[in-house]
Amino acid sequence: MTRDPVPEPGEDLLGKTLARAVAGLTATGRLVVVEVAADGMTTFEIHRDEHGTALGRQWPLPWITLTAEHGWGEDARQALLRAAGLPAPGSEVIVACSSPESGTALQALEWLREARTAQVFSTAAPIAGLVRDVLVGDPLHQSYDLVVMRPAGAGGRLELAGKLLFPVGARAGTRTELTVRCEPGGEHGTALAVVTRQGREPRLLSVHSARVAPGPYVVTAELVRPGRVRFAGLPGLAADGRTWDDLLADVPDRLPPRTGPAHLICAVEVCGPDVKVEERLGRARQMIAFLSGEPADTPRVSLVAYGAHSFDRSVRDRPVEVVTWQATAEAALKGLDGLEERGAVTQGYPYHPHAAQVEDMLATVAARLSRSMSRSSPGRHVLLTIGDRRPHPGRADRSGVLPCPQRHDWRSLLAYLEHLPGVAFGAICDQPEDGPPHRIWRHLGAQALAHLDALDLQGLAAGLGLAVPAAVHVPFPLLDETE
């Protein structure tokens, strides 16, 4: 038997070869390392997972077991080859021998060589540790991103984004640091999720979450080894078993706006069927009561009631009634009592049945607001209109609706109000029976538009910036805008 000479043990060479082979391993490739020792054979198989992390498996095959089962002949040879996974087309094979003196080992080596040409290295010690080191030292094949939420565009909408933690080629031990802002994140708190991107789809690598108080934090991420990132900076960080879908489900699409002291102007239409007027006043009451229960800041409330125009000389027009202006919620509620007692006004002939004094109301509000703004510092004003009729036009037009007797033009009034700083518009409208609602309601409900029957108070208030939405939480850290 001719035996080729076993090369000299050189761990460095094996190590380098292994590292090179592992680095060159593609996502689908496999590396087979066979170690032939005196007592048996160990086969290592190395491949990359979806994240590009190199993973290895090993299984030993003691000679005793082999000879016991198969003797030492052809059967044994086949079993040996099977155990080694040879021939392994398409994969690289590296053979290492750690005990060149053993005859069995030599025989096995011979068989292996016959099956597959491979490099044979001689080592002194078992190479498991070496393989492990090589795997740990493998640089990243894919970049690791941290999932954050970023405001997108105006309007407070949020979008998911990935912040690069470790680029491709980063090795274990790399650290990065980033500053994030955490918002209340629900029961799991804020989640630090590491993902790798394969194309467009992110794949979750690991999730750690912690319930932290809202505020900015400096988070340090350390690449322990490929596939494992360690975070520091968030207290109470623990591993989280949720899947990507679970995490996604908790993502809001709207940033809860900043709340602050606000001035709520409630404009209620008190003409039309009694039932409707009652309902509208009820909604106004609900809104004011809800807001006054907010712990953060009690808003100032103004209550305005408007009806319909009279078009007959004999019946006087009822002007817009400002029940309270920038008063407390209690005063406003008392004013509501009075309105509810009075019920619907301006009903029947000669009051117009299809339109209301919306433009007059806008004029009144605009006048008052401009006065109060010139006096004090601008705050936040929210105009909440509850009604369903269209306004009178400023002059006779094709619609056939009679023009406002005072010739108020709702378009110009709305434009003026929209340009005032810090004014938000919300509306509770009722779908009219004939056709879609008038286009003014799109403007009056620019920030929040709700239906009279199915009203979500919390959502409406939140939409207007008057309340913090309780149900909304941000599971991922927010990336500060400054970055």
Add this chain to the structure above:
Amino acid sequence: MNGDGAPRIGFEWALEGKEHGSYDEYGLLQWSNERLAGVFDELRARYAAGTPSELPQVTIAPAATKDNDEVSHNVVLAIHTWSDHRDFAGRKVAYTRWFYVPYHQLQGHPVSYRALYAALGALPPAPEPPLTVAVPALDPRDVMPGSDALAAAALLASGQQVCLVGADGVPMAERLRFVDTVMALLPYGLRTRFSAATWTSSTTKHRIKLSFARYAPEGIQAVQWGQGADIPLDKHSATYHRILRKRDVDYPDLIGWLAGQTEPLSFNDADRSRVFELLRQSAFQSPPARPDPVPAPPPAASGDHGVVEVAHRGPTVAALARALAGASADPHPALDALLAVLWTQSDRSALADALYTYNCFQHVIEPQEDRDHLYERLVSAAFQPDEEWMWASKRGALLAAEDTPDPVRRRLKALAGPRWRRFGTWDRRYRLACTIGVLVVAVAFAGAGALQLLRGDDPPAQQALPPQPPHQQVVLVKDSAEQPYVTAVVKEALRRAGYQPDDQVQGAPSVLIGYDPDIRGELAVNSLTPVGDFPTQDILIVRDDQEGFPGQILVGEGFGQDVEDQILKHHKGLLIIRKPYDELKNQLIDGKAEAAIVPGDVKADGYTPSEALDDLLPERRIVVGAGSALKPALEPAMDRLNKEGVKSSDDPQADAKAFVDLIYSHAPALASSAKPVSEPVGNSGDVILITTVVAAVTGLAGALLLVRRPSRFKGSLTGRHRA
């Protein structure tokens, strides 16, 4: 019939209106029977009444359909109501529910329109099959016609259209009741052609027979609600109206009978006589007393001298009046029989005379409880408003008699129209004024008279003496009725008046005495007017020694041939000999004749009147006609004669003279109320004349001043209307 007793009536229906927000005109929205859709369209167009402002309203229309030459009639009822919809222009939409009821269902079961409306109106707008509804039968007691209903029914019967005006505030239910009332007075079969509407527009031309409107359209007769027709009714309507008023039965019976006449009738001329016939039958509820001119069958030959129906003249009024006067127990049948035979004017005149003669049958009517009603019937039957010329004097006579019962007196007084001459009906105020005026004049008279006396003029002649003509005038009195007594009276009266009756005078007669109606022609020829007429009866006088029925009877030449035939028919073997009157008289005087028929006032010695032929001998009227100049001279005598009757006398001349003396010896027997007489005294001096005239003028002026007080003055001087 179902459990509640009202039979069910089948119908078809259609709904006319517009869809909500529709751009179209009114049209049929739904209907029950496809074949009838065209019929309903036709009805809609034909009976459109205009645009109503107040709903609901009801329209009734006829519909006739032809099916293989067989015409079937139907009654259509339309109910107009407001719906909740509006059309595209925002105007209210009216729904009309048309109901179509085949007439044959109503023939066995007549119903009123109100019942139909109540039953059909309660149905939903689109009724589901089975299309039947329970309608109670017509109740005749439910109808109470007023004068407007009578007028409307009369006008409808003559084929005219009627429009009720002045009913603007009356609710629709009342108007529908009125329609029922009017149609109840007509045979039920007319409902197959009848159309009505509880509201029509005054400016729409329509052909609805009975409508209500603010103003009557052109060409349509207007009837005032609650009152009657404005203008006098035409001939046919007047007849119908009279039949209704003179009915013998009460309204429920009349209406019940008419409701049974369900054979279809039309309003045209063709069916008019049948309609009138039916009404007459219903009004009297017994075969008419005067059948059509066919010879009546002769009675039993055994000489039953009961009341015999002669062909053209039945039992005479006089006979029946006599029967009534003699009625012992219950006068109602006799009264009814009496009133049944009043068909012509002379009958009525006879009745008026009978009333006078028998003192309004007081002795038989007074014990009755409904005496007022009975008197009313008698008076209204005898005294027709349009025959005033005939009964004027009779009425006066009745009023003059002291024992005329008060109901009769009232009725007679109320008869007169608003003429200023009827002083008795004037208002007390006016009477007072006139009386004062008269007193003033009388005082003036007395003063003037006293003045005259002092002056020594002749006292004025007796008042009320007919004026003496300046010279004696010769007049010819012609008697063609062989009434010596009457002739004598006439001549005597004329003599008193200063005329000289002379039989030998040639030329046209100035006074004619003759039998009605033969004399009328001659009167007209000679331009004479009747002054008086009185009944006279020819009587049969039989020689005293004659036993049984005479074998031959002498009659005057003017004796009616037909009467003669009748007598001969009843008394076979009798011989009737005509003789000139003078010869007849001689025969009577000589006693040669067995029996004779003479005018009732003739008396002959040795002869006694026999009642054997009383039923056959006609009662005739003697008419005295004279020229207008002679009238005043004859009037008093004629009146008196009328009252006392023509007597038979032996010596007509002496009796006549006595009679006339009686008349002219004391004050006139006429009305006790004073007349505003201001006759100028005959040949008094000028001063008297002037004084009297001045006094009279002042008196009248005073009276007028009293009367013409503006604040209390209501209406004209002509007094009140007839009660």
Add this chain to the structure above:
Amino acid sequence: MQPDPKPGRPAHDIAMWGAPGSGKTTLLAALDIALMRKDDDWRIVGSDPASSEFLIERTNALSTGKVFPEASQGLEHYHWTLYGPGERHRRRWWRRPGKPEPFEVGVGMIDAPGGLFSAGPRRLDYGPDVLDDLRERMLNDLVKSLGIVFLFDPIREFERGDAFDHLHPPLKRLTERMRDLGRLTGGRLPHHVAVCVTKFDDPRVLETAEKMHLLASEPDDPYGFPRVSHDDARDLFRQLCDLSANGNADMVLNALGRYFHPDRVRFFVTSSIGFYVHPQTKAFDWHDYQNLLPEDDDLRIRGPIHPINVVEPMLWLGRRLAAEKESPR
């Protein structure tokens, strides 16, 4: 209103012709008000109590009650007399012009429900030539009357487009009937037609007129109402026909031109209720001129009524008809 003192005076019949809801009855109701608002001495008087009643009631309903008349259901006939200041005679050299004779014309108006002008329901048992009773009567009235007021409703045309359907059937029948009676003149109908474009006060119509620069106000009009002269009325009519819902309306113009003599047709732009006049300014305001006030499903009139061109068609017809009667052909 006293009845006509000369009941025997012949009246000229004028028939109102138009689709349902085009404003026939409203025009008649506004006639009295229009006459009273005129400066010169015109008045209208009923010839019989029912006609006077109509004038009184309708005037009251429009001016005080501010409601429109309900939809007509039957064929109505009114008899009125128009009295006005006469025209001076032309001065002749041998005669001094005497006092102008007052102008007086008796008018018999016929108001029919608009639906009668459509083709009518088809009935299988009768042929297409047989009309129902009301249409027959209306046709007789049209034959008798020599004056027609034809109302064209541009809003209905815009929404529905059936003006031609309400002109063509009766026009055909009328022509046939007149031909049978031998009364066609030159192959055309002898009637005088006043074509009234109604609902001038509707913003759509007014704006169309304004866009075409057809508006002008009379110098002596204190209110300054915009008007369209009759020369321009025809152009406005044509323009409004273009806005029709189904494009048949231009046939209306052609039919009018072909069936009637051109010199006997005149166009008017009318509004029965007129424009709204503000009580303070008492003048027409371009920013607020609508005189209609909606009330639930109903429409009411907002302010006082200033009818526009309501009298002029009647007067024109009256004068034409009177002239024709005086000078028989």
